[in-house]
Amino acid sequence: MATSQRTAADTLALLEDRLRRVNYVLNGDSETSEQQPASSATARLRALERSLAQLRNQSPAAAEVLALLKAHPAVFNPSAAETPNLPTNQLTALILAHSQLYTSVSGSLTQLQSTQLPDSAALVKLVDLGPRMERVLARQEKQAREVSELRTRSARVVEQWLEVGMLGMSERWAEWEERLKDVEVVVRRREGVRKREEGVV
Template sequence: MALQSEVTTDTLSLLEERLRILDFALNGDQSAADHETQAAAGTSETKGPAIARLKSLERSLQSLAAKSTTVNDVLSLHARHPDLFHVRDSTNLPISLQPASLLSLVLANSQLYLSLSNKLPQLQETSIPDPAQATRMVALGPRIEKALAKQDSQASELADLRLRSARVVESWYESGVLGMGERWADWEERLRAVEIAVRRREAAKKREEAPV
């Protein structure tokens, strides 16, 4: 009886510890602070009878599910498909194929087995990248974000400058090229009118000076 009580206590302690780890993984420092607050308050549920501790675990799990959609989804999945959370013993799996069929299946995939056996040592010999490089890349994250923000700002300024340049060119073309063309046409008309008037006066003067 004492052994059974000890096993029950150890099992509940392991469940409580796993729940605290899960809560910390999902909620971080806030969950740790909550657990410290509960411990400081001297809750007797973690040291009381097994039924009280089990109810406390259920309440904690429900509270965690209310705060985390992931936990809620896992509990819903467990309620609908409980078989997914039970690992089957590979030695008791049902085998519907005859030994001859199993042998032919193994022989048909022998090349695949050989290929996998040759690749596994290569995988074990693959060197793990130096974590210092990853650390430097992570440290460069803020600088990269600032550079991207600066690049976006420069792109916005460049787009504004292009728009202003297009407006300046359009204004210069309208006032400079087209305007000067109209002025030249006006000057040519005036010059032609003056030239005609001068020729008329010269012709009239010649007629006056000519002997009758």
């Protein structure tokens, strides 16, 4: 009898402490801690119910949690039927089957714990270089635009040189060739006339 009373008293004390913590988290105060616990377990339980109702009325978050608990009790208190009840030999076989996985995970966690984080000085310098890198990228983009414009202008100059220079010179060469042919014809005619005159004389 004394053991059950002690257990009930301890349970009520734990509930009161949890309620004080929840009240402190939600409201920033611990009004329930100022209340003296009642002598009997029934009175203390009723005081807890009143404090919980007061907390639900004062805090919308607490009201939502209680409504969720009422609508879905299995989320917070899973039934024992849902818990797998396996014999000891099956549990042992299950643990032994995953022993390598446990060892691997343990080794990975140990290695992760012993891994040293890199020095943050390099990261700080890299962050400080951010504006400078942005300026360099902007300059590169500007130079790329200038190079593109120069290529366009160069293509236009080459095209103009081909049209005016090469094609123009080809036309001039053709014109000069025609003139040379005409001059050659005139020279031959004059030579023929001169030869005929010399032969007559």
